[in-house]
Amino acid sequence: MSRVVNRLANMNKTTRSSVFTYALVVGAFVILQLLRMTTGLGSVLEGQLIPICAYVTMALALNLVVGVSGELSLGHAGFMSIGAFLGCAAANGLAELIPFTPVRLGVAMVIGAALAGFFGFLIGIPVLRLNGDYLAIVTLAFGEIIKSVLTNTYLAVDKKGLHFSFLTDKNALEEGGLQLIRGPMGVMNTQRISTFTVGFVLVVITLVVIFNLVNSRTGRAIMAARDNRIAAESVGISVTKYKMIAFVTSAALAGAAGTLYGCSQTTFVATKFDFNTSILILVFVVLGGLGNMWGSVIAAAALTILPEALRQFADYRMLVYAIVLILVMLATNNPAIWGFFARLRERREEKKGGAAQ
Amino acid sequence: MSRTPKEPVKLVPVPSTNKIPERDIDKSPILECRHLGIDFGGLAAVKDFNMAIGRTEIAGLIGPNGAGKTTVFNLLTKVYQPTRGTILVDGVDTHNMNTVQVNKAGIARTFQNIRLFSNLSVEDNVKLGLHNHINYNMWSGILRLPRYWNAERLAHERAMELLSIFDMGYLAKYKAGSLPYGDQRKLEIVRALATNPSLLLLDEPAAGMNPSETAELMDNIVKIRDTFGIAILLIEHDMNLVMGICEGIAVLNFGQIIAKGTPDEIKNDPVVIEAYLGKRKEA
Numbered sequence: 223m224s225r226v227v228n229r230l231a232n233m234n235k236t237t238r239s240s241v242f243t244y245a246l247v248v249g250a251f252v253i254l255q256l257l258r259m260t261t262g263l264g265s266v267l268e269g270q271l272i273p274i275c276a277y278v279t280m281a282l283a284l285n286l287v288v289g290v291s292g293e294l295s296l297g298h299a300g301f302m303s304i305g306a307f308l309g310c311a312a313a314n315g316l317a318e319l320i321p322f323t324p325v326r327l328g329v330a331m332v333i334g335a336a337l338a339g340f341f342g343f344l345i346g347i348p349v350l351r352l353n354g355d356y357l358a359i360v361t362l363a364f365g366e367i368i369k370s371v372l373t374n375t376y377l378a379v380d381k382k383g384l385h386f387s388f389l390t391d392k393n394a395l396e397e398g399g400l401q402l403i404r405g406p407m408g409v410m411n412t413q414r415i416s417t418f419t420v421g422f423v424l425v426v427i428t429l430v431v432i433f434n435l436v437n438s439r440t441g442r443a444i445m446a447a448r449d450n451r452i453a454a455e456s457v458g459i460s461v462t463k464y465k466m467i468a469f470v471t472s473a474a475l476a477g478a479a480g481t482l483y484g485c486s487q488t489t490f491v492a493t494k495f496d497f498n499t500s501i502l503i504l505v506f507v508v509l510g511g512l513g514n515m516w517g518s519v520i521a522a523a524a525l526t527i528l529p530e531a532l533r534q535f536a537d538y539r540m541l542v543y544a545i546v547l548i549l550v551m552l553a554t555n556n557p558a559i560w561g562f563f564a565r566l567r568e569r570r571e572e573k574k575g576g577a578a579q
Numbered sequence: 580m581s582r583t584p585k586e587p588v589k590l591v592p593v594p595s596t597n598k599i600p601e602r603d604i605d606k607s608p609i610l611e612c613r614h615l616g617i618d619f620g621g622l623a624a625v626k627d628f629n630m631a632i633g634r635t636e637i638a639g640l641i642g643p644n645g646a647g648k649t650t651v652f653n654l655l656t657k658v659y660q661p662t663r664g665t666i667l668v669d670g671v672d673t674h675n676m677n678t679v680q681v682n683k684a685g686i687a688r689t690f691q692n693i694r695l696f697s698n699l700s701v702e703d704n705v706k707l708g709l710h711n712h713i714n715y716n717m718w719s720g721i722l723r724l725p726r727y728w729n730a731e732r733l734a735h736e737r738a739m740e741l742l743s744i745f746d747m748g749y750l751a752k753y754k755a756g757s758l759p760y761g762d763q764r765k766l767e768i769v770r771a772l773a774t775n776p777s778l779l780l781l782d783e784p785a786a787g788m789n790p791s792e793t794a795e796l797m798d799n800i801v802k803i804r805d806t807f808g809i810a811i812l813l814i815e816h817d818m819n820l821v822m823g824i825c826e827g828i829a830v831l832n833f834g835q836i837i838a839k840g841t842p843d844e845i846k847n848d849p850v851v852i853e854a855y856l857g858k859r860k861e862a
Contacts, residue, residue, distance in 0.1 A: 234752065431721055438720030438727065439706075439713050439734075446696045446707045453694035456656060457774050458682035458711045467717060 275421025289513030292448030297365030305480025309334025338477025408491035697756030708773025
């Protein structure tokens with residue numbers, strides 16, 4: 223046991239923070255599963271488990287762009303909606319082909335992630351060559367465009383193949399045909415195949431991808447491009463390429479989170495993934511701290527439960543939500559509180575120093 | 580990590596007064612600028628800049644403030660695209676290249692106003708210099724394949740080796756931004772060296788250093804040239820440093836070269852003295 227403690231103490235800061243994040247996520251999963259098996263969680267929390275996993279993934283993905291790569295994206299809900307619509311459409315379409323639901327969900331997530339990543343790539347080509355706030359503006363527009371496009375998309379499948387239209391759902395379907403995306407009515411899932419376990423696995427995969435990416439040659443280059451563009455280019459690092467890698471990876475993870483979220487709902491519409499959702503995810507990232515992954519996990523989980531937990535305030539719910547948010551921001555940025563923790567750390571180190579003498 | 584031998588390039592002789600050390604005279608110069616110039620609007624910041632640097636030469640570029648010295652560096656590294664003229668790096672024309680490609684072609688630089696990756700550790704800064712010599716891709720990194728561990732171990736060893744040039748190994752874990760000014764300048768040199776250049780551009784390496792630090796830096800610049808067998812071009816206002824280690828010196832004033840030669844020739848050149856101190860009033 224003491225050996226483990228020693229190893230933890232000797233780790234550098236980044237390794238320690240990633241170990242803590244894994245422990246946090248796995249611990250929370252084990253506790254919640256135990257509670258579910260024994261006493262039950264109550265319907266409110268039970269219903270929020272999968273959305274929490276989806277939003278935690280979203281927050282981690284956005285943190286890769288905002289915190290690690292230093293670019294502002296205001297359209298991440300757009301990538302989430304691509305994942306939700308196309309991933310869930312794929313899941314429903316593949317229902318007969320792959321009867322085993324976790325595998326079907328996995329395949330759907332891969333499809334959702336790939337398509338969201340592809341759209342991220344398309345947006346990145348013109349925008350990531352520029353400096354400054356262009357990415358924020360273009361992603362904001364992208365989020366709105368994708369919402370409008372998906373609201374007017376009709377997709378159906380039957381024995382002849384896929385039917386696609388922007389105009390009408392009156393596709394001449396053969397018998398046994400299936401409406402996958404029904405325009406303004408959104409997607410209706412035949413089965414809700416998302417489970418908490420799959421959500422947990424997605425969060426862990428996201429953490430592995432992000433931590434391993436950041437602590438590698440590629441991640442170093444991404445952070446170098448953020449810290450000093452001219453210096454990065456002067457040592458032979460192509461800034462555009464690495465900003466693109468961060469952005470596409472983030473978009474793909476957001477797509478997978480969208481599939482997870484979509485497949486947990488009986489039905490959902492494109493307007494669910496609007497500008498407000500993008501900002502909400504940005505709030506998770508800012509509240510948790512830029513580049514701080516465990517902060518994103520906690521902020522996303524807490525702020526997803528909070529509106530549900532505040533239902534007793536009825537009409538004043540959003541008011542209380544805003545007040546809590548402001549208080550948390552004030553508290554986490556409070557120098558007095560930081561000073562308190564710094565003193566604690568100093569005292570601990572003094573003790574350690576004394577023991578060594 | 581060894582440099583791949585390049586095809587010998589036949590050079591067109593240019594009429595210029597380029598002076599390169601005798602030991603380098605039989606080899607093609609590592610850098611050659613022909614009639615280089617750039618305009619900012621109507622202002623010709625650099626005009627008709629001709630220079631050749633030998634393979635293992637330590638060359639100096641001096642001149643009064645605002646003469647265009649840093650602009651020349653920015654032209655060589657393609658931070659600015661030249662309006663006129665040609666830059667040949669090891670005989671290869673760089674006119675279609677960007678900053679990244681010029682670095683791969685063999686030019687590395689430091690900056691007058693330090694540009695480190697200040698939120699990253701000292702070791703990571705050096706590893707970023709090694710970036711193009713670390714051989715594994717993004718997927719090996721994410722999946723932590725054996726390739727990743729091998730390449731990272733090699734990169735770590737190489738980074739520590741490079742840091743030991745300036746005895747900075749013990750600083751490896753610190754944040755680059757938290758280092759004292761002198762160490763930050765040295766770290767920039769180490770990072771530039773890590774890219775395995777054949778020509779190193781140093782923009783005021785001794786700025787902000789005291790005389791003993793400057794003396795140590797002079798020894799280290801010569802040591803770097805001897806160990807790595809590379810050419811070094813430096814901008815510096817400290818004349819002890821310039822006259823002490825540079826073999827060839829070019830003096831720039833108002834964007835034009837006004838004198839070229841050995842330190843002794845430059846010291847006694849009336850044109851140079853006039854540029855720095857002004858003209859003696861005739862009685």
